[in-house]
Amino acid sequence: MSFASHIFIFYFLPIILLCYHLIPRKSHLLRKAFLLIASYAFYAWLNPLFVILLVFTTIFNYTLSRFIAGSKSNSMRLSLMVICVVENLGLLSFFKYAIFFQKNLNSMLKPFGAVTFPVLKIVLPVGISFFTFKILSYIIDVYRGNLPGCSFLDFACYVAFFPQLLSGPIQRYGTIDAKSDRVPAFAEQLEARIDCLSTFSYGVALFILGFSKKILLANVVGKVADAVFAAEAPGALDTWFGVVAYTFQLYFDFSAYSEMAIGLGSMLGFDCPRNFNAPYLADSITDFWKRWHISLSSWFRDYLYIPLGGNRKGVTRSYLNLIVVFLLCGLWHGANWTFIIWGIYHGIFLVFERLLERKTIYSSLPKPIQICITFFFITIGWVFFRAANITDAFRLLTVMFTASPPQGGSILLSAVLYTPTHLVTMALCVILIFQPVQAIDWVKTISWSKVIILIILFFLSVATMFTQTYNPFLYFQF
Structure with a gap:
C-alpha cells in the first residue's frame, strides 16, 4: 500500500x-x-x-x-x-x-x-x-x-x-x-507523544506537500528519465536531459516519501528524524552526505565507520574505512554491480576531498560555483545508480561526453521528452532544488495563504493521481 x-x-x-x-x-x-x-x-x-x-x-x-x-x-x-x-x-x-x-x-x-x-x-x-x-x-x-x-x-x-x-x-x-x-x-x-492541534496540522501539511512532490514532480520527470534510460541510442542532449531528470526524480520521490512519513508520524504524535536538508545545495560530496538520506549516513557513521576506527587509526586507515563504508552503502541500495560502483565512486570522492581539504584552490571558488561542480559530479554518479547494468551506464556516459549525434528513433524520443508539461516541470524542479527553505521548514508556521496553497495542491495532486499509472516510490526496491 x-x-x-x-x-x-x-x-x-x-x-x-x-x-x-x-x-x-x-x-x-x-x-x-x-x-x-x-x-x-x-x-x-x-x-x-x-x-x-x-x-x-x-x-x-x-x-x-x-x-x-x-x-x-x-x-x-x-x-x-x-x-x-x-x-x-x-x-x-x-x-x-x-x-x-x-x-x-x-x-x-x-x-x-x-x-x-x-x-x-x-x-x-x-x-x-x-x-x-x-x-x-x-x-x-x-x-x-x-x-x-x-x-x-x-x-x-x-x-x-x-x-x-x-x-x-x-x-x-x-x-x-x-x-x-x-x-x-x-x-x-x-x-x-505530543497530541495537539499544532503537531497534527503540521503533519497534515507536510504530508500534503510530500504527496504533491511525488505526484506533480517526481512522477512527471520520472517519465522523462525512464524514456532516456530505456532508449537504445539516445543523442547527447537527450541523454543529459534524461539523467538530470532522474537526478530530480530521485530527490523529489524519496524526499516526498520521507516528508509523508514524518507527516504521518506527527499526526500520530511522533517526531520522526529529518532525512534531507537541501542536498543539491551541497558545496562538496562530503557536504552532500550530511544532507542526503541523513538517517542512513548517520547509521553507517555510528555502527560501521566509527567501529572500524574512523579517523583514530591514521590517515590511510581512515581512507580505507571510507571506501569500505561506501562500498557497503552502495550494496545496501541494491544487488547490482552498478550500486557497488556508485558507492565506491562516492567513497573515492570523499577520500579525494580529505586529501585536498587544506588546499585553497577549490575553497576559494565562489559558493555557487562549488555547488554547481558538486551537482555535476553527483549527477554523473546517478547514472550508475539508475542504469540496469554497467554496460548501459558506460554507454550513456560515453554518449554524454562525446556529443554523440542523434541516432534512429531520436525524433520520436525527442517528441516524448520535450513536451510543455515536461519542460515546465523540469524548470520548476530547478527552482525548487536550489531553495534553502525546504518543505519541512515551510510548514512549521501555518498561515491562511499557506492553507489555501495546500488545499489547491492536494486536490490537484488527487486529480492527477487518478490519471497516473506511474506511482511507485523508487526506494521501495531497496
Missing part, C-alpha cells in the same frame, strides 16, 4: 487516525497495541507472508536482546549480539543478494563448462533493508549498554511503525548522546 494511493489516503489513513485518537491519551498500552495492529495490517496489504517474516525477526531479536541486557558475561553478550547480527544480515542477504550472487557464480562457472545453478525465485520483502537496520541499531545499542531494553510491545511498535516501515527514516530506539544531532528517542515518544 503506497502512501500516494487513493486506498491509503481515503480509507486506511482516516480510519487509523480516527480510531487512534479516539483511544484516551492515558491509555498508552491500548494505543501501542492498536498502532502495532495497524502497522501489521498495513504491511499485510502488500503481502501477508511479509508479516510472518517481520513477526519472526521481531520475536527472535527481542528475545536475544533481553538475554544480552541481562547477562553479566561479556563473552556471552558478545556471542548473542553476533548471533543477532548474523541472523539479520543473513535474512537480508538471502532475500536481497542470493540471486545476485547466484547469477555471478553461474557466470564464473559457465566458461569452464561446470554445472550452473537454477536461479532462485525470491520475492524481496519491501522495507527489509530499513527495518533490518533499525533492529541492528537497537541490538548493538543494547550490547553497548546504551539501552536498558524495553517491553516486547514497545520493541514491536518500533520495528513495525508503519510510517517508517517501507522506506525509513531509520530512527533509533534510544538517544545515546543528548548533544548529538539525533531526534528525540522513539522510546521516549512511545510514552510521551
Whole structure:
C-alpha cells in the first residue's frame, strides 16, 4: 500500500487516525497495541507472508536482546549480539543478494563448462533493508549498554511503525548522546507523544506537500528519465536531459516519501528524524552526505565507520574505512554491480576531498560555483545508480561526453521528452532544488495563504493521481 494511493489516503489513513485518537491519551498500552495492529495490517496489504517474516525477526531479536541486557558475561553478550547480527544480515542477504550472487557464480562457472545453478525465485520483502537496520541499531545499542531494553510491545511498535516501515527514516530506539544531532528517542515518544492541534496540522501539511512532490514532480520527470534510460541510442542532449531528470526524480520521490512519513508520524504524535536538508545545495560530496538520506549516513557513521576506527587509526586507515563504508552503502541500495560502483565512486570522492581539504584552490571558488561542480559530479554518479547494468551506464556516459549525434528513433524520443508539461516541470524542479527553505521548514508556521496553497495542491495532486499509472516510490526496491 503506497502512501500516494487513493486506498491509503481515503480509507486506511482516516480510519487509523480516527480510531487512534479516539483511544484516551492515558491509555498508552491500548494505543501501542492498536498502532502495532495497524502497522501489521498495513504491511499485510502488500503481502501477508511479509508479516510472518517481520513477526519472526521481531520475536527472535527481542528475545536475544533481553538475554544480552541481562547477562553479566561479556563473552556471552558478545556471542548473542553476533548471533543477532548474523541472523539479520543473513535474512537480508538471502532475500536481497542470493540471486545476485547466484547469477555471478553461474557466470564464473559457465566458461569452464561446470554445472550452473537454477536461479532462485525470491520475492524481496519491501522495507527489509530499513527495518533490518533499525533492529541492528537497537541490538548493538543494547550490547553497548546504551539501552536498558524495553517491553516486547514497545520493541514491536518500533520495528513495525508503519510510517517508517517501507522506506525509513531509520530512527533509533534510544538517544545515546543528548548533544548529538539525533531526534528525540522513539522510546521516549512511545510514552510521551505530543497530541495537539499544532503537531497534527503540521503533519497534515507536510504530508500534503510530500504527496504533491511525488505526484506533480517526481512522477512527471520520472517519465522523462525512464524514456532516456530505456532508449537504445539516445543523442547527447537527450541523454543529459534524461539523467538530470532522474537526478530530480530521485530527490523529489524519496524526499516526498520521507516528508509523508514524518507527516504521518506527527499526526500520530511522533517526531520522526529529518532525512534531507537541501542536498543539491551541497558545496562538496562530503557536504552532500550530511544532507542526503541523513538517517542512513548517520547509521553507517555510528555502527560501521566509527567501529572500524574512523579517523583514530591514521590517515590511510581512515581512507580505507571510507571506501569500505561506501562500498557497503552502495550494496545496501541494491544487488547490482552498478550500486557497488556508485558507492565506491562516492567513497573515492570523499577520500579525494580529505586529501585536498587544506588546499585553497577549490575553497576559494565562489559558493555557487562549488555547488554547481558538486551537482555535476553527483549527477554523473546517478547514472550508475539508475542504469540496469554497467554496460548501459558506460554507454550513456560515453554518449554524454562525446556529443554523440542523434541516432534512429531520436525524433520520436525527442517528441516524448520535450513536451510543455515536461519542460515546465523540469524548470520548476530547478527552482525548487536550489531553495534553502525546504518543505519541512515551510510548514512549521501555518498561515491562511499557506492553507489555501495546500488545499489547491492536494486536490490537484488527487486529480492527477487518478490519471497516473506511474506511482511507485523508487526506494521501495531497496
